[in-house]
Amino acid sequence: MDLEKNPDACVRFDRHAVYLGTPGGRQDCPARLRGRTEALLIQPATTAGSAVTENRTARTYRATADRIAVTAAYGDDRGSIQRILRSAGLPVATAQAEQAAAPVPADATSFRGEGFDACTAPSQSAMNAWRDASEYGAVGIYIGGLNRACAQPNLTAAWVRAQYANGWRFIPLYVGRQPSSDGGSCAGGCASITDPVPQGTAAADDAAKQAAALGLGKGSVIYNDLEHYARGGTVTTRVLAYIDAYTERLHQLGYRSGAYGSVSSLITDLVAKAQNITPPDVIHFARWNYESTTTDSAIPASLWPKHQRIHQYVGDTTETHGGVRISIDRNRLDVD
16 A cells, blocks of 8 residues: 555555555554554665564564665465565565663653543654644553554654653553453454463563663553453453453562553453462453543452552544544543
8 A cells, every 4th residue: 555645544454465665654543453464564765774673472574775674574384475575675584673761750641631542553643633622641552462463653762752741641551461362443454362370471561661761761651452252261261361361470570550441351250260370469450431531430449459450441433633633442530
């Protein structure tokens, strides 16, 4: 797809596609996409020379050649992406890991008030327009995970620093393995939890690396995004073991654990088993009831009572502020 001819096109990695050009500042992305497959984004760059980095957990290569930057996503077919990059003369065999950035202040994930999340991080001009014209003060950003579907051309450490300086705070979301391949918005395309303890530990390791690369340092909350699932039996057992391992490992790494999920699935399971696992430090619960509050009849007041909640109260909606339209979910935050 030619992005110059389609400036509003959503660059998404849950379908086979090749995108040419610079993603538009107002991509028309659904607020909720999940899944991963083989896709390429090829855009102009000012960097000369060849270099390649790879994120194995997020299944992404980033490469630069002679004034071209390539973001190459893969699902189960890493070999095909490697062959494509090698055919362009890129040094795939020597791919390096991304480096951590200088962290923003520790309150970057603390906020009380209205927030939104969008599938892809908005452009700087869009963020400026919404800062001036909307009531929002926090933004959800999808920092990584092998089921993150949208490309993130704007999401860099410099972008995070600029938003923080402008008063924005963050909801860092990590889209790792899911309860099932077809739950929630996965549509059959998500990698699922099969071995919860090592996979939850690995997710925490990678989530911390992705957060650090963006300048979100120790003490930040990183929310593991788990889509809706049918509760009970082995699925509930796997999900709780996964979140337990994720939380334990994040604590060892100096980060706080968050968990995003539906009240009717993850949150109900967490409430029922809160005494049997290490619960997440903050919950981000989805109930689309249009009520901007962090209380819910399904969550006892004794659990997550000390500014430890986010309520996603509207989903899959579109809003325009300052002349900029974005597809979002709305959230009410009470997080210290």
